[in-house]
Amino acid sequence: MAAIAGLGLIGFRWGRGKALAAMASGISMHSRPQQYGWYPVVWMGLPALGFALGMALLSVTGVIAPANEVVLMVSLAAGAVGLSLGLRAIRPELRARNALDRTIRWLLLSAALISIFTTIAIVLSILFEAMRFFREVSVWEFVTGTVWSPGDTFLEAAGRGDEVSEGSSFFGSVPLFAGTFMVTGIAMATALPIGLLSAIFMSEYATPRQRGIAKPVLEILAGIPTVVYGFFAAITVTPIIVDIAEFFGLDASYSNILSPGIVMGIMIIPFISSLSDDVINSIPQSLREGAYALGTTHSETIKKVILPAALPGVISAFLLGVSRALGETMIVVMAAGVRPNLTWNPLEDMTTVTVSIVYSLTGDLAFDSPQTLSAFALGLVLFTVTLMLNLLSTYLVRRFKQKYD
Template identity: 85%
Template sequence: MAALGVMGALAFRLGRGKALASVAEGIKMHSRPQQYGWYSVVWMGLPALGVAVAAALLSVLGIIAPSRELVVITSLAVAAFGLGWGLRAIGPAVRARNALDTVIRMLLLGAALISIITTLAIVLSIIFEAMRFFREVSVWEFVTGTVWSPGDTFLESVGRGEDAGGAGSFFGSVPLFAGTFMVTGIAMATALPIGLLSAIFMSEYATPTQRGIAKPLLEILAGIPTVVYGFFAAITVSPLVVDIAAFFGLDASYSNILSPGIVMGIMIIPFISSLSDDVINSIPQSLREGAYALGTTHSETIKQVILPAALPGVISAFLLGVSRALGETMIVVMAAGMRPNLTWNPLEDMTTVTVNIVASLTGDQAFDSLMTLSAFALGLVLFTVTLLLNLLSTYLIRRFKQNYD
């Protein structure tokens, strides 16, 4: 790497020097001398980078594993050849500026393609493993089944199927998604009003001093590790929920789903508050002044002008919070347990999809067992649900933007 850096500096100086020499001789060059210097660097660096990438791909694919010394020597040799070729090509007819623009455009395109290819690889890996699961379990049973009990799959995977109790294995995902949507709904019912009202206060009512104190303190919540939230939910919030429920004559489990939902909502407050605050502050002042000129009060302006205009951003903040809640695991594990329970009562214990994915992928069962493969099936359905929510949010945002642009 150091050698390539030295060669790059040398290439820049030689390319720039040759261009300056041509200009001194009265030759009209197409581009600036610095651009010819970078032109030489590109001819030197890209072939060497190509050799390193090709060697890495060959090693990853298992075709051949070239030694490090061979890769370094080959890269330096190719870089030297590219440097010589680039210096030889420098002349009045070479459009160095256009070539550099093309290289930069291709690098930016490559960066964008990395994200796209990574997303496709994630999706395809989930789909392929999920298909192995659905060869053994009916899709209809998985999507509509109300009992999640992998049961004897572990004993069968280790060759001890005769020790199973005969209870059978059931892979109905409805209890898991019910717990996921239950905790997400509780979290958003907690986070949305508090976060939105906090954003309205900081953008419309708070003085600069109050805003300077409140906003950093509120955003500290975003930096607290989720395991700390889990401790808070299990040790503080759950007993409090049980005591309040007992006061009203209700029976609540210490592993209820309400506690992690509330704590998860507290965790999401900064996301909704910060995004909503930025959206409200970006609304043109002329809208407020026009409303005041018509005789509306401050609160009426917020309700009838500011919030409708900020609605697309608030929807984006809400969907970001939903995505954050759907993927949360630690708080639910520590405060709600891992029992797949299909119920409408938030005072009972439930579990979520992500918790079960972690439980399925961590353990002694074989990778090709149904219990392990069920994690990919759950991930595929969760991905589909999240995608549908994102499409819905995109539609709503575009619809409301048409009204208030």
């Protein structure tokens, strides 16, 4: 890479120098000297880097494994040939600026296509493995079944091997998604009001000094590892919930789903608060001044003008938090356990889809067993749910979006 960079520096100086020399002799050039300098660099870099990346892909896929020295020498040779052709092409009529613009446009398009193809590859990799699972398990049973008992691997991993029954394998995903939606609902019921009210305070009521302190402190929550949140949920929040439940005469499990839901909501607060704060601050000041001129109070302005104008951004922040909660694993593992349980009581233990995916892929069964392939089926359904949420977010934002001149 250093050799290619050095060759590119030489090409840039030669190309710019050739253009400057032509201009000094009174010849009118189409583009600027720097653009003529970059022109041979592009001619040098594209074939050199293209060959190196191609050899790397062939090596990764196992087609061919050339020596690094050979790849380096051929890349430098290709770069030198391209550099020579680029330097020879520098003439007064050469439109170097247009050529560079086209190259940059193709590079940006390639970057976008890489993202698109990566997404397609992820979907296809999940879809093909899920289809293998659905050849052995009915889709209807998977979607509507209320018992998730794929075998003894999960139970033994959880230290409950005595509960294993011979010949029992059920793949009903309803308890898993019930736990996922339960913990997500609790998390958003915690995060949305606190995050939105924090954003309103920081943007409408806080002084610059208070905002400078409160905003960084809130954003610190986003940098805490999820395993730390899991410890906090299991060691601190769960005993408090159990004690409160006992005070009111309720029976609460030490692996209840309420504890990770609350802690997950605390983790999501910075996402809601930061995005909502940015949206509220982007609302034109003229709307506030117009509301004040009509005689409204500060609180009425917030309720009748600011929040309706910020609604698209708040919806986006909310759905981003939902997607974050749907994919969380560590907090649920540490505080709620792994038992699939279909219940409406948040004081009982439940588990989520992501936890089951982790346990199915970390067991000791063969990769092509239904217990392992069930992870891909769960991932496919979870991906579909998040995709529907993203589509809903796009629709709602467009539905409520307002333009301010």
